[in-house]
Amino acid sequence: MSVSILDRISALADPTRSRILLLLDGRELMVGELCAVLQLPQSTVSRHLKILSDEGWVVARGEGTSRFYSMVQSRLEPAAKRLWHVVREQVSAAPSAAQDTRRLEGVLAQRVAARRSRSQVFFSTSHDAWDEMRAEMIGKRTDLLALLDLLDERWVIGDLGCGTGHVSELLAPCVGRVIAVDESGPMLSAARARLKKLSNIDLRAGAVEDLPIENGELDVALLFLVAHFIADPAGLLREVQRVLKPGGKLLLVDFMIHDRADYAIQLGHVWQGFDEPQVVEWLEQAGFTGVRYRALPADPAAKGPSLFAASARKKQRKQASIR
Numbered sequence: 001m002s003v004s005i006l007d008r009i010s011a012l013a014d015p016t017r018s019r020i021l022l023l024l025d026g027r028e029l030m031v032g033e034l035c036a037v038l039q040l041p042q043s044t045v046s047r048h049l050k051i052l053s054d055e056g057w058v059v060a061r062g063e064g065t066s067r068f069y070s071m072v073q074s075r076l077e078p079a080a081k082r083l084w085h086v087v088r089e090q091v092s093a094a095p096s097a098a099q100d101t102r103r104l105e106g107v108l109a110q111r112v113a114a115r116r117s118r119s120q121v122f123f124s125t126s127h128d129a130w131d132e133m134r135a136e137m138i139g140k141r142t143d144l145l146a147l148l149d150l151l152d153e154r155w156v157i158g159d160l161g162c163g164t165g166h167v168s169e170l171l172a173p174c175v176g177r178v179i180a181v182d183e184s185g186p187m188l189s190a191a192r193a194r195l196k197k198l199s200n201i202d203l204r205a206g207a208v209e210d211l212p213i214e215n216g217e218l219d220v221a222l223l224f225l226v227a228h229f230i231a232d233p234a235g236l237l238r239e240v241q242r243v244l245k246p247g248g249k250l251l252l253v254d255f256m257i258h259d260r261a262d263y264a265i266q267l268g269h270v271w272q273g274f275d276e277p278q279v280v281e282w283l284e285q286a287g288f289t290g291v292r293y294r295a296l297p298a299d300p301a302a303k304g305p306s307l308f309a310a311s312a313r314k315k316q317r318k319q320a321s322i323r
Contacts, residue, residue, distance in 0.1 A: 221250045
């Protein structure tokens with residue numbers, strides 16, 4: 001059932017609800033995190049969230065015993081989106097918004113630290129079994145379906161979040177060079193052992209959010225089952241855009257929206273997949289063009305969620321006019 005614009009206006013009339021919506025614009029937060037940022041009791045925050053949810057401003061998803069709330073502009077009808085742009089401009093300029101932003105940074109830092117610790121523990125102890133677990137989750141050959149359009153013998157390809165190096169191993173014989181990056185020491189050790197016979201693979205230690213790669217060094221960047229580990233996928237895409245050459249291509253392969261909350265608990269996943277509107281919005285905001293999104297055929301042997309492949313190009317430099 002559609003929500004009238006008057007109901008939309010009414011929902012935003014309360015300053016606290018507008019502050020909540022500003023915090024949830026493009027990110028997910030739990031009730032407790034909102035309480036910490038706004039310095040309000042849980043009952044108050046929950047009451048405002050219910051109103052915003054009833055009026056179609058926010059959506060919630062479950063993850064174990066927790067519920068995450070978010071406001072995704074791509075899901076709003078045009079009139080509501082225009083209304084929010086006007087309100088956001090006013091709310092963002094208020095002193096309370098700056099205070100909320102500072103407290104939010106601390107809250108998110110705590111969450112990222114906890115998630116990162118969980119992921120590091122898992123990967124530090126499970127790298128030997130990771131290939132088997134990964135194959136059980138998504139199938140052994142699904143990656144080839146996503147790589148068919150990438151191969152060019154002149155390209156420098158970045159395998160960002162390379163894990164044990166299985167994708168780099170497939171790419172190396174077909175391209176000029178592969179720069180494989182991962183922040184997990186045990187994963188890189190496993191990749192080094194696997195790739196020791198391939199001379200055109202450059203293994204580098206580093207986080208994908210702060211890549212150890214020069215500006216414009218890559219022809220192609222690959223994020224294969226990486227984005228769902230990252231708290232700020234939009235920031236990740238901006239970083240990838242930095243290391244691509246003008247006209248360079250990004251291929252993002254990840255889970256479609258799913259209900260496997262156990263992945264967050266066991267593997268430290270931050271996101272339970274992504275839908276097309278959100279991925280397209282992030283890519284376009286990061287400065288990419290020619291965005292494409294498609295669901296990949298399911299591997300009958302895979303036990304995990306369905307995958308999608310999204311591709312886009314970094315904008316070409318504008319050529320100066322000749323007078």
